[in-house]
Amino acid sequence: MNEKKIAIGVLLGPTASGKTALGVAVAKRLEAQIISADSMQIYRGMNIGSAKPTVEEQEGIPHHLLDVADIDGPKFNVAQYQRLAAAAIASIHAAGGYPLVVGGTGLYINALTCGLDFSETAGDEGLRAELAEQEKGHPGALYAMLQKEDPDAAQRLHPNDTKRLIRALEVKRLTGKPMCADFEKSAAANIPYAPKLVGLTMPRELLYARIEKRVDRMLAQGLLEETRDIWEKGYDRNLPALQALGYKQLFAYFAGESTLDTAVDVIKRETRRFAKRQMTWFRRDARIVWLDITQYSEAGLLDAACAILAEEI
RNA sequence: GCCUCGGUAGCUCAGUUGGUAGAGCAAGGGACUGAAAAUCCCUGUGUCGGUGGUUCAAGUCCACUCUGAGGCA
Secondary structure (H helix, E strand, O other): OOOOOEEEEEEEOOOOOOHHHHHHHHHHHHOEEEEEOOOOOOEOOOOOOOOOOOHHHHOOOOEEOOOOEOOOOOOOOHHHHHHHHHHHHHHHHHOOOEEEEEEOOHHHHHHHHOOOOOOOOOOOHHHHHHHHHHHHHOOOHHHHHHHHHOHHHHHHOOOOOHHHHHHHHHHHHHHOOOOHHHHHHOOHHHOOEEEEEEEEEOOHHHHHHHHHHHHHHHHHOOHHHHHHHHHOOOOOOOOHHHHOOOHHHHHHHHOOOOOHHHHHHHHHHHHHHHHHHHHHHHHOOOOOEEEEHHHOOHHHHHHHHHHHHHOOO
8 A cells, every 4th residue: 555545533522522613613624524423323213311512512614423323224334434434534634634533432433444354254144043042041051152163253252142142153154264353454644644643631520510411401401202202103222223322211211211300310320320431432542632621621632633633644 | 515326338228145347339440353332240447526434355344535416404
């Protein structure tokens, strides 16, 4: 690969850290277009709860990868995200714009910036369902099978991590190759991008206070009504989209399984835990330049982010 | 004023016949390659309200004391 790599920016951070607003401000200054890296904002109809930027909040900056899937549509996945985002980046670049990835879904960000390779490892829902059944009938069955079929993969997985065991078995059976083949082919050197990563951070207490406030704001903006509309469509509650924070807990309320107060408390608690998991994911990525928002004024933060993102490679 | 029952981990509480404490929840840490806001793993030192005393040894017994709830006058 000797052609010049496309410079892209990535603005990431835990939920409620202020990525959306800063992203738009950065985009305005750097003539960028935004590619969302958020596994829930892809769904049409899930707006308030996913904190999807409204048209006003987008301030005229083109946003890609929002509203690209239906709640009850075919399962969306990383590979699809990778393809769609790559296409968006290519078109933005071709038009002379700066692609700015903004979001908090670590796996999606890595799919773009770490060269994760999904090309030969398609999914098979039928096989997954079958494997899930086997595990139900005989707990431990999947792990035992994987130990025989792909010992390397088995070694890096925990026997209880059913989802990953299923995936590893799926890869082996569909491609005939062990899963680690994926890992070998995946390398940042393979990607056609030169990414710059900026992360938003702040003291844990402040982040938690912001989460609490944001959940309250979502409720005030009509999250309950938005969720009720979805609830009334009678979707299967097990759909991936409906595992989203906020929606899941309000579904429990509509189903009579909890009071509204309890549901709201659970949303806040689960959102805190989610933010913690996001931080765990991002912390290990040494490429990220962190900006503690308490160290900057609003304008200062924008300057700092732009300076990092616009820096020549 | 007297009596009773409490005061042990951030919260709710367990703690056997005295051998320097343990559950649930909360919280923290970690993993993560086609469900990822998902999924999974690991982690319990705290002036046992305080001060004295008995004892080789006290959350556990005794005295005093602070404090909360209830009861009786």
